[in-house]
Amino acid sequence: MGMYSDKVMEHFKNPHNVGEIKDADGIGEVGNPICGDIMKIYIKVKDGKIIDCKFKTFGCGAAIATSSMITEMVKGKGIDEALKISNKAVAEALGGLPPIKMHCSNLAADGLSKAIEDYKQKSKKK
């Protein structure tokens, strides 16, 4: 019962990896205040691997749960592998999302991509 799966509610109740990484190697921001969703994803990269990932999210239950879920999914993954994670995969890992949430609050993978992009840009400059 409820609009969300148990997994979503678990992540909503106790979101993992909440916070900022002060000396993050990459930061990705997605979302739109008009829509009511803004996610900020922070990553720490070492030897091409994501060793830490945190988030801050202004948004609905789905936005918070997907943010939390992706931070779990990427830890320890290589950045190329991490880039392959799709929004759909995040939703699936959460046991699905209500149809109406599939397009609007399911942006965490985009946020991660942006963070990795940011990391790549920054590494180039170094």
Place this chain on the structure above:
Amino acid sequence: MGMYSDKVMEHFKNPHNVGEIKDADGIGEVGNPICGDIMKIYIKVKDGKIIDCKFKTFGCGAAIATSSMITEMVKGKGIDEALKISNKAVAEALGGLPPIKMHCSNLAADGLSKAIEDYKQKSKKK
């Protein structure tokens, strides 16, 4: 309870003065088969007074009850007095009729008028 007053139902259940008068002095017919109502009123007149009145009616409960009621109302009345009976008076004597019946099935007084007219015509010819 019910769409008709008790008085209407009484007259419907046990209509008074049903039948024809073979040697009637006047016969009035009103109604319209399209509407589903045809009333035939027969009168017997003596010394300007209605001494007998009978009816035959094809029609709904209101048509039957009003026919029955008018035959009671006119007996013993002078023809001029009888002419004054209105459809409304018949309805009132029955304790009222449903609004929708006031115009369509409430024709007995018209039938009586026609019967009296018929009587007058016939008397003239004599």
Place this chain on the structure above:
Amino acid sequence: MKRIYMDHAATTSTDVEVVKAMEPYFSLKYGNPNSIHSFGQEAREAVEEAREKIAHLIGANPSEIVFTAGGTEADNYAIKGIAWANQKKGNHIITSKIEHHAVLHSCQFLEKQGFRVTYLPVDKYGLIDPEDVKKAITDKTILVTIMHANNEIGTIEPIKEISKVVKKAGVYFHIDSVQTVGHIPIDVNDLGVDMLSMSGHKFYGPNGVGALYLRKGTRIVNLIDGGAQEKNRRAGTENVAGIVGLGKAAELAEERLTQGKEKKIVRLRDKLIKGIIDKIENVRLNGHPTKRLPGNANFCFEFIEGESMLLSLDMEGVAASSGSACTSGSLTASHILLAIGLPPEIAHGSLRLTLGKDNTEEEIDYVIDILPGIIEKLRALSPFKGNWEGLN
């Protein structure tokens, strides 16, 4: 006095099991299904479960069911909605002369808005000829709306055959199934229809709730605008208890149909028809002898008027109906009886007895027993004796 109900085409009692299913959704699980909280979510689940049951009964997909406030709204929605949504394509609608007023008056509303409507005739049984439909279709035709079975005379129309010509022409096809859903097996794909109206109170569900089956992809404009309920197709807070009741009624109807329970009703109906025709003179059966609704028996008794029969029957405890003007609040006899060719004076003498799942053999016997006396008494009041002589 025992009361005998033989007016199931007008409305049925709400099944006690249906009432039981509805009960929790009044004062306990009363949430608005659009609310996020647990009260709302438990209501949402109940609504979707009901949708599945309705869909299953007619072989549809749950997403193709739109809940309405009854059969009339479903008819209005289908007809006006298709007309408004497709007026660029054409302005012509085809229907029949024996439709329910929900369909006829919707068509007349559209005529005032500039649409053109063809009202097809029927034969003496009330049957529509698919050939007539074919001939009526033009390149401006956007909708054909035909009833599945007639509410008054019970005739079941050749929907499959009509569908063939309508679909060949690429035109939307709506059927008013208010009298058939729950009473005969229905499969929307087998019938080949795009839209189908139903009403809860005609098959032991609650009043004030119905549904429109709306085939996926159908272009339609809303009749009732507002919130995003019913996937933006019908606004208004859902009648949760009513919808749950409709779902339960569908489930129970499907059980009965699977068990062939309507056969008992057909047998009682045929006994009633035979009994009356055998015992009374100057009577005729209206509608088709076999292509008719399981529970429908409709007669005309000459020389008397319908309402007076109803009152007399009611006095003996029997509830029935008639197509006489006096019983409909209009001034003319039933347009259906006139359309099958009856003269008005005969149409006024119609009597409809419609049986339901709980009518018994004894009740049939009782009606066959008392009706001749009633007819005789009323005929004694009538100015017509054995013929319509004198009728101008």
Place this chain on the structure above:
Amino acid sequence: MKRIYMDHAATTSTDVEVVKAMEPYFSLKYGNPNSIHSFGQEAREAVEEAREKIAHLIGANPSEIVFTAGGTEADNYAIKGIAWANQKKGNHIITSKIEHHAVLHSCQFLEKQGFRVTYLPVDKYGLIDPEDVKKAITDKTILVTIMHANNEIGTIEPIKEISKVVKKAGVYFHIDSVQTVGHIPIDVNDLGVDMLSMSGHKFYGPNGVGALYLRKGTRIVNLIDGGAQEKNRRAGTENVAGIVGLGKAAELAEERLTQGKEKKIVRLRDKLIKGIIDKIENVRLNGHPTKRLPGNANFCFEFIEGESMLLSLDMEGVAASSGSACTSGSLTASHILLAIGLPPEIAHGSLRLTLGKDNTEEEIDYVIDILPGIIEKLRALSPFKGNWEGLN
């Protein structure tokens, strides 16, 4: 866990006394009110008795009450019906920016049909200025439709003052009273309105039934065509049980209003508002401080989003609602919160707590107790800290 319902503006539970009044009309007195027999007549009586109760609650004549399937249908009927019936006179309609979607989307439908609609602005409290109405009226104006009180922020509009300018111009005046009927005293003649919409499930009646008050002599075209029910104004077999329930709900509401029972709700509401404003930072009250519905409390909590608050409250047993996009199925925040001048990011952080007759002091205390923790926890997740910096 105890469940606390504070979403009465979305829907109320059906009063157990209402359910009791409805019960006989499902399986016992199930006749169709249009039938002549005794089953029909007992249903007819029940419907007319309910009509009297509804009329009495709002100071109307029973013949001016038309039953509908809810508030949305009543709004659609009033607006579309007046437009269609009076289009020879003019094609202009005036409404406000903060109406319910039932009104706004009906107006938008008419715009597609060629009508012109003015959407009046409101001030920061959500109040409409009668002067604005006056200025908007032209010689083509046929209808002004304004809500009596707003469903989201609870603001009660100056209907009497608006009526004066509307009536002076000889224009029809409709009010959407879905949120006020049964909650504050109403007299249609005192208010000076021609039409008024109400909905059963907003004042402890059943879902799926409502009514439109239609002043005698009002020129209107039907929304739902068909049979001659409701004096030819609204077709479809009457929802007898629902109508009886609506009548009973009206009777009970009148009793409560006579006894001044809404004062208790106002007191609890004010306690709730004070408790929350006192204990939480960066929060604002939406709507007018005093011209508001007895049960309505509506806030915006900055830096967090509404749905996440609802989920958190639901986990603690509290049912509430929000004007955030995520809770409405749309992509933008509530048009009402935007119309009172809130930026979208703040509008998304709205929380509506609407109290009902059975909420207790303890429940208020509980909510005041748990809410600060919930807000704090969600704000800890937010990328915004005490200001909206970084928001592009």
